[in-house]
Amino acid sequence: MRNLATVYWRALVQRKRLLGTVFLWTFFLWITTPFMIIMLKSVGRNWFGRKWLPPNLTLDWYRWAVTVANIPRILANTLIIAAIAVTISTLIALPTGWALGRRKVRGKELLTSIILLPRMIPPIAYALGVAQIFYRLHLVDKYLGVGLAHVAICAPYATLVLSSTFQALDDRVLEASAVCGANQLRTFFHVTLPMVLPGILSSIIFTFTTSYNELTLTLMTYGPHTITLPVRTYLAVGEGYWEVTSAMSMILVIPSFFVLFMIQREIAPEKLVGGFKGV
Amino acid sequence: MSNVMIELRDTSKRYGKLLANDRLNLSILRGELMTLLGPSGCGKTTALRCITGQVTPDEGQVLIDDIDVTNLPTHKRELGMVFQNFALFPHMTVYQNVEFPLMIRNEPQAESRERVMETLRLIRMESYEKHYPRQLSGGQQQRVGLARALVYRPKVLLLDEPLSNLDAKLREEMRFEIKDLVRRLGITAVYVTHDQAEALAMSDRVAVMNAGRIEQIGTPDEIYECPHSRFVADFIGLSNFLRGKVVSSSGEQATVEIDGRLLIVPAAGAAQVGQDWLVFVRPNDIELLPVTGEPIENELDGTVSKLTYLGDRIDYRVALGSALELRVQTDGKVRFAAGEQVRVRLPPASCRPVTE
Incomplete structure (x- = not known):
């Protein structure tokens, strides 16, 4: 039995x-x-x-993509714009995240929802408004302009990641450093910074991929000099060359794989999705 | 060089409306292990933070080693501290954690290495030098915390509820380990806890705190056997409190009338007839006897209303009349059943007047 x-x-x-x-x-x-x-x-x-x-x-389609569609130039555009978006978002998010994560701020919930607003409303509606302002300011078809448009959706992510990173920073560990004899400057470099570095790195990766993948906001602010890879790929679909478009998307995907690989190796992925435990 | 290592002189600290420390006066002697004991919110942590410098008192002075450090920042006070949540640096190995205070003091590499390894051997963690804190158990982490605090031989070791995050068995082992280590190094230590058993087991002296004030300072046995106030008696160990009036007084002894019964209580001369007294007696000092003949001095008759078996002892509730109930603990050699008539004897030496 x-x-x-x-x-x-x-x-x-x-x-x-x-x-x-x-x-x-x-x-x-x-x-x-x-x-x-x-x-x-x-x-x-x-x-x-x-x-x-x-x-x-x-490999003809790749050759076409590189020569005819000028993909290296466009990839460079995309990376420059992503770099601008990452730099500005991080500079905004560091103090904002610190304030939200470490200080008692009145109306913290309201503030957080305002920061998240650009992510909540339909991107096309938001992009339309951005475009109107940027035309007037002559920011359309400028690296800075497209980068700034991307900041609107990158900075909220960065702020969220960084505020939870800073929130997870244990006060008592910093106190321990002071009791051990470290002044504020040495505590910062030996203790605080190493502890928040993984969080800052994940924030940078997040903002980078967000900007790199962004289509809607770029569509409303790009021009011949600032065309990015997602936009070029999108336009190529309209032109009907499926094979070349496929080659372009493959090129588009490569950096994402690189980032994914990096995340897998360097930082635990569960820190990026959900938890945001910081260290 | 006086024999006082740490001194709090009339220190007060206010948080908004809350008076966290109310004119504290405390002298901690060189080489002494002093415990600040009290319930949460009694101000013991604020007092500790005044010593570390994380809190600056609103009034009063803090002296360490005869130097006024009231306004000296934490990192210049040459202290070692062990935290409740260990507070190790998560990005550093055990070795780097322990080395940190030496690195901050720019110790030469070779000497530093020797000192770190010596300290790690002291806490039996030398084989873990390359581990990260997250790879260690709670007890191991706390030992590393202890090593980090001791490695540069600070003037004072501060321990902020260091055993609260450990399980019961480990807690007891660590008590003796810490006590032994502090003794061997001859370091002055301030230990903050809410656990009375820990305080009694570890300390040279205990300062019992309540509502921002020190209620009583004394050796563990003084605190346990001669509590001055109801709070101290109640907080440390189990207690019965009997309220009564002094009816006669004769030098060393006073007779107190409690609910119509007379009780002889030793009095240090201060008893005045007509005074209201609160008499305290420990449950395990009371004897439980079968009812035979007439009760003599300090014997009262009652009924067992409840009993609880606790293994090594039995906990009885004895009702004396309608309003009065005594808690009695015996070793269980002679047993009584619930509802049985019993006679309780309160030995005069165990009865003690306390203030409200």
């Missing part, structure tokens, strides 16, 4: 494992299939989706 029970139990466990595996693979394919199609499209010739795999492989 006991043997039979064990057999049934094993079977159930196996079944559960089987079910789990099926779910996992479904989820995995659901996320990766569109991506794989783009990847195949970008290296395939004469492939119209009737066969499982492209008949001929080619």
Whole structure:
């Protein structure tokens, strides 16, 4: 009897494992299939989706993307704008996050929701307003202009990440440093800064990817000199060159993979999503 | 060089309407382990923070080693401190944590290494020098905290509820370890706790605090056996309080009438007939006897209303009349059942008048 029970139990466990595996693979394919199609499209010739795999492989589309669509220049634009957005957002978010995380601020909830507002309202509506102002200020088609537009959605993220980082900073650890004989300056460099550095790094990664991926706000503020990779890719779809567009999206994706890899190696990903435990 | 290491002179600290410290006067002798004991909110932590410099008293002076440090910032006070939540630097290894005070003082590398390893050996953590705090258990973390506080041989060691975050068994082991370490190093230590057992087990002297004031200072046995006030008696150990009036007084003894019964209480000459007294007696000092013959001096008859078995002892509630109930603890060699008539004997030497 006991043997039979064990057999049934094993079977159930196996079944559960089987079910789990099926779910996992479904989820995995659901996320990766569109991506794989783009990847195949970008290296395939004469492939119209009737066969499982492209008949001929080619790197022509990448060559086209680089030469005709001027992708290196556009990638440089995208990175410059992201750098501007990251720098300004971080400079704004450091003191704001410190105040929200460390000080008793009256109306903290209201303040937080105001900071989050640009993220709450539909981006296109917000972008429209930004564009109106920027036309008047001659900020359209300027690196600074597009960067500033991105700050509107990057800074809230940075502020949230940094305020929870600073909030998680244990006062007693700082006190311990003082009791050990460290003055404020040495406490800052030996204790405070190393403890908040992972949080600052995740804030920078967050703002970077947000700016790098941003389409809507760029669409309303870009010009011929400041066109970014997401916008170029979007426009290329309209022009109908699917293969070149696929090659462009592949190029667009590379830095994201790099960032993902970096996050996996350097900082625990669970610190970036949810918790924001800081250290 | 006086024999006083730390002195609080009339220090007061106010937080808004709350008077956290009310004219504290406290002298801690060299090499002494002094405990500040009291319930949360009694001001013991504020007093400690006045010593560390994290709080500047509104009035009064703080002296360490005969120097007025009232306005000296924390990092110049040459202290060692152990925290309730350990407060180790999470980004540093055990070695780096312990080395930190020496690094701040720019000690030469070789000497510093020797000192750190010596201190780690003292707390039996030398094999963990490369571990990070999060890889250690609570007890290990606290030992590292202790090493960090002791490594540069500070004048004073401050311990802020260092054992509260540890489990009961470890807490008891660490008590003796800390006490032993402080004794061996001959360092002056201030220990803050709300745990009376910890205070009694560890201290040379205990200062019992209540509502921002020091209620009583004394050795552990003085505090336990001769509490001056109801608060001290109640906070340290179990107590019965009996309210009565002095009916006669003869030098060393006073007779107190409690609810129609007479009780002889030793009095240090101060008893006046007609005074209202509060008499306190510990539950384990009371003897429980079977009812035979007439009760003699300090014997009262009552009924067991409740009993609780506690393993090594039995806790009885004995009702004396309608209003009065005594708590009695015996070793359980002679047992009584609930509802049984018993005679309680309150030995005069164990009865003691206390102030309200």
